[in-house]
Amino acid sequence: MASVIRRLKGRDFLTLLDFTPLEFKALLERSKEHKWGLVKSNVLRGKYVAGIFEKPSTRTRVSMSVATFDLGGVFLELPTSSLQVSRGETFRDTAQVLSRFVNAIAARVKSHSTLEELARWATVPIINMLSNKFHPLQALTDVFTIIEFFGSKKVKIVFLGDGATNTNHSLMIASALAGYDYVVGAPRDYWPDKEIISEAKKINEQTKGSLEVIEGPIEAAKDADVVYTDTWFSMGISDIEKRKDLFPPYQVNSNLLSHAAPHVKVMHCQPWFIGQEITEEVAYGPHSIAFEQAENRLHTAKAVLEVLSI
Ligand code: CP
């Protein structure tokens, strides 16, 4: 694994599509070493990470900054409202200028193309802290958490609700890299991006995983080891009324869980909206591992910062 880790140095982290199953596994193993305290605590000493935020964040912002500080580095919080981009400076210039000061640029952006523009012009790695299309830090954590609970079992993950979210797109890819079975249950108008489905299927051919997208929530949930959901109203969406009409049958509640495996674990990237995509009894009930999942954001953030970026 050490040679795989070495070849990740300096790479961008925009989407998990840029990583092989072996590279993904190396990141998961390094995350475990961070969680278990097996990595030197000062690996980021003298290193600076710029954290650009175009959108709000709790878990990602705090896990990335605590991870950097914990490893001896400095994380600079840069909401775009306080950068010159708010007055029209380009991301091209921002990337070039920041590259002269810092060792990595992490960004949460409205449009994925902003990350691509940053990556095009920066001379340091760019880390995706969420875009409209992908949320790879989240999906890395999700598989890490699944392995903690299920070991090497080939699990069936069922994602219900808005299949076109950043979270689902990245988890479809992460699941394929890990060789899992993955079913999306979503209204047809909110099925995942076709290109991402096709990329995930290509990976599944190598890893013997599978991916299916269907409409029926109950049918999807059958025998699930993991039921996963995300908000129906992601940051930046506009078709609120249509979503209010179409998503209620996809709510993760006790009835839905009765169709899953008895040992099912419920996951959510959070923030969740109780009473919408998930009920209170399920969110805070015995099947939920959402807070373990949230905690793991710290350990996987450390691995990404250390292995890829610095
Ligand atoms: N899951 C996640 O990314 O949470 P935040 O929006 O709080 O960062």
Ligand code: NVA
């Ligand atoms: N899909 C959600 C994820 C939040 C972490 C959003 O983009 O708002």
